[in-house]
Amino acid sequence: MSQSNMLEALLEIARDAGRAAMAIYNKDFNIEYKDDKSPVTDADLAAHKVIVAGLKSLSPATPILSEESADISWEERQKWNEYWLVDPIDGTKEFIKKNGEFTVNIALIRDGKPVLAVVDAPALGFSYLAEENIGSFKDDGKSRTQLKVELKQAKGVIRVVGSRSHPSPELAEYVKQFDAVEMVSKGSSLKLCLVAEGSADIYPRLGLTSEWDTGAGHAIAEIAGATITQLDGSPLLYNTKESYLNPFFIVSSLKG
Structure with a gap:
C-alpha cells in the first residue's frame, strides 16, 4: 500500500472511531477513574476497539501501543522500530465537559519519530492528517487544505x-x-x-x-x-x- 493510501485508510479509521465516540458523547455516559485519578469514559474504550481492529486489518504485523492498552513491558517495546501510537480520546475532560475540544489520535512511529498521523476532532467536524513525504493537511470532509508553517521573527x-x-x-x-x-x-x-x-x-x-x-x-x-x-x-x-x-x-x- 502506498503512503498516500495508508494515510487515507488511517483517516477513515480515525473517523470511524470518532463516530463511535460521538454516539456516546450525545447521550449520558459512564465515567470511571484510573489509579492516577484521570477519567476514562465508555467512549475511550469504544474508540480504542474501533482503532485497534482497523489497524490490525490495515497493518497486521505492526505493534499497537494505546493509552487503553499500555501495559507493555519496556523489554518488549525497545525491540520495536515501528509501531502505532494511539490515544483513542485525547481530552477526556473536554469530552466530559462537552465543549467539543477532544480528539482521536493515531500516529505511526518509526525509529523514535512520528512519520504518519491523523488527529480527528469529531465534535468539531474536521481532521488533521500528515505523512512526512506528502505533507500536512486539514480536512473538513468537503475540502482539504495543505498546512505550511511560515516561520516568523519573535517580534510584536x-x-x-x-x-x-x-x-x-x-x-x-x-x-x-x-x-x-x-x-x-x-x-x-x-x-x-x-x-x-x-x-x-x-x-x-x-x-x-x-x-x-x-x-x-x-x-x-x-x-x-x-x-x-x-x-x-x-x-x-x-x-x-x-x-x-x-x-x-x-x-x-x-x-x-
Whole structure:
C-alpha cells in the first residue's frame, strides 16, 4: 500500500472511531477513574476497539501501543522500530465537559519519530492528517487544505498556546522573553495543531504529558514545518525510555 493510501485508510479509521465516540458523547455516559485519578469514559474504550481492529486489518504485523492498552513491558517495546501510537480520546475532560475540544489520535512511529498521523476532532467536524513525504493537511470532509508553517521573527505580538486565564508560573516566566503576548486556549492535541495551521505561534508545554498525548499532533505540526524540541533544543523522541512520560517541550513557528 502506498503512503498516500495508508494515510487515507488511517483517516477513515480515525473517523470511524470518532463516530463511535460521538454516539456516546450525545447521550449520558459512564465515567470511571484510573489509579492516577484521570477519567476514562465508555467512549475511550469504544474508540480504542474501533482503532485497534482497523489497524490490525490495515497493518497486521505492526505493534499497537494505546493509552487503553499500555501495559507493555519496556523489554518488549525497545525491540520495536515501528509501531502505532494511539490515544483513542485525547481530552477526556473536554469530552466530559462537552465543549467539543477532544480528539482521536493515531500516529505511526518509526525509529523514535512520528512519520504518519491523523488527529480527528469529531465534535468539531474536521481532521488533521500528515505523512512526512506528502505533507500536512486539514480536512473538513468537503475540502482539504495543505498546512505550511511560515516561520516568523519573535517580534510584536506572539500568540502563545496555554491557559487563557490561569497560566502556570513556569509559562508566565517563559513568555517574558516576548514583547507582547496573546494567549490562545484550546483542549487536547488541538494545541499542537494550532501551530501547524498558523493560528498560534508557539506552544510551550511546561507540564507533564504522555507519549500518546503528543505523537499524532507532533507529526501534524512538524510535517507542516514547525519545530518541536525539548527545552535544551534536542528532538522530542518516542519509545526511547521505559517511562511513557514526555520531557517538557516547545512547538514553535518562530525563527531562532
